[in-house]
Amino acid sequence: MKQNAAWPLVAAREIQVRLRDKNFLMSTGLTIFLLLAVLLAQSFIGGGSMSYKLGVEGAEGTAIVQQAEQSAKASDEGASLSATELGDAAAVEAAARSGEVDYGLIKTAEGWELVDEGPTNAQLSALVGDVVRTQALTANAEAAGTDVGSLMEGTALTTRDLTETEDGGNGFMAFILGMVFAALFYMSSLMFGMQIATSVVEEKQSRLVEILAAAVPIRSLLFGKVVGNTVLALGQLVLIVAAGLIGLTFTDFDIALPGLVEGIAWYIPFFVLGFLALACIWAAAGSLASRNEDLQSTTMPLTMVLVLVFVVGINLQGTWREIGSFVPVLSTILMPMRILEGKTEWWEPVVALLLVIAFCYLTIRVGARLYQRSVMHTSGTLTWRKALMAKES
Template sequence: MSTVTDPRKTPTTSPVPGQDGTSASGTRSPWTLVMQREIAVKLKDKSFIWGTVLTLVLLVAALILPTFLGGGAASYQVAVTDQTAAAVVAQAEATLQAEDDEASLTAETVADRAAAEQAVLAGDVDAALIGGPGEWELLSDGMPSLELDTVLSDTVRAQALAEQAEAAGMTLEELTAGSLLVPVDLSESEDGMPGFLQFLLGFVFAILFYMAALTFGLQIANSVVEEKQSRIVEILAAMIPVRQLLLGKVLGNTILAFGQIALIVAVALVALPLTGFDVALPGIAEALLWYLPFFVLGFLALACIWAAAGALASRTEDVQSTSMPLTMFLVVIFIAALNSSGMLRDVLSFVPVASTFVMPMRIVEGDTALWEPLLALVIVAIFCAGSIWLGAKLYERALLHTQGTLTWRAALGRKD
């Protein structure tokens, strides 16, 4: 005889969501749900979307507007009174076009010196070349253009040397042998990246990390305290392990920060050829490959601490005070990174978080051996693991504390 058991009277044991690493449906881990929620909420935030769009627009404008507003190729008109002066102007134009094939230098023939002076004063021409070999004059209304003055002076000097060489029975090369000064720009690296572009790229790397760490860090802290203030966190903590809640928040904001930075970098790389610096793309690409792991590890090293800063506060108004140590830390590191040099700069490139600012700068400048960024990454990875552990401890101890704001020292002294 079989016994039929009424299922309504049979106690069933269902796992608490999150205790076995799955959600209530048994298919998803709780932290993935939290992560997706963080991302979804932010992608629906109009201020976040429009802020990103505005950043991209300003970036593109900063890159390409100087190209279009730079005035285009040089164009000059010079009054002359004879064919000798016209020949000098024609030679000067050839010199200009050797550097910019769209540049122009046109000779306007006038009757005499008086007519040339009148044309200059009336603004019909930019300058007037009067006289002859050995007695040339450049007439202008005010100071002439430096480029125009330089190219005409160089042309007159070259023609005079050529005539002297011919009179001496020598070639121009023989006459000027040993008198030429060859300029060598040491600021330009082997990959074709000028020195000022190296500095600019290093500065952009630093400011991107600084802004991402500060902006998304405060967002993490505010998100934590809003849930805490509304008591939603008490419901979440009853259903989801606190560490999985923290993991979802941190990873969600890390993905958002990385995605925003990746979008900015992608747009910058697409717009860069329009600036004429596409020759530097190989060097920039190599620097980016090193920058990305430093960015991710540096951000993760701070993200859990930002979450702890939010957990220490009981109200949104308190976040500013609980996050002040982190904010000041970022400001000090950022300023030190930009102003360091020599041995201090080398040391900072191995110090966690500071290395995210300094090491990419050194890589861009070609000032590192392969082992240096690798060692810096290992050090920041170890520090990242430690900061995550510390941040998680503080987060757990302070999350359900609602009676006033906790200090960092008080949170460290609390028992689990």
């Protein structure tokens, strides 16, 4: 069989075996179900009577909140809006950040401003906006406003997310989605990586690899195994992300969806290349072992690398975070986060992706070399060093 015709058959076999695995199907389905359940539950919890505590600067803000509550009770007796006078705008913002109040209502030159950490509830914004407009029009008319412009002066109600970045990026959603991206890459790399390693050692233990090697070039066997599991990992990722985006449409965060498209679009190639960069090394780790019991020792270095990437990726800040977003594998987590936050120039993700491609080529070469030199070795566990020095199968 020609080498270029062999690897697609191996990849198809990997995919078919996995899709017939009930545990894999159930775990994927359960993940999607739990994700949708959490998002829908948030929607239902938020769908009850309105109840918010607003921080205001003084009596004028309190009066607006009281009138807004009266309007809310007209359509829902269970609605509740309360005002807490905090003295000045800085204190109101601080209270909104700390969670002491749900929202802050601040007087501005243009009118009034609702502030909070996250998307503003549309119903609350409409209620307060109506009161602000009514009060401003009344005050302007009493002051002998002579035209519509004068009557409308000061009626604007704007909203501001306190986590929003200076260039308009949604900081709250960027943080949440960035954490989700990091967790998905960590779990997918660990789960499918261990699957690759387990598959390799089981083929060695059962001597099936000797039969396969007689019909399929060893390099094609490795390539097909890696490609098949990469396709499965990407498919699972797409299903989970799609389910999450659908679930978001039922929450107050749906207004942030348009701004997430670019970050998600960049995350996919970073995910695929980051996964590929590790997949051949996972296969090599499996080939170093002769029994399933030996996998823990041969895969431990890779597991530690993934833990380090995950922990460092979600904790780096400032300049180190920018530098880390160009480091292969770590960039899979950090660069999409920075894109979501609107903190990158157009060339930065391109350069980071090129670096991942170069690193991916290197790890595939090293992984293939280790795999070819150790996959036919069945008498005990090999170390990484011995495998590199061994003769090619």
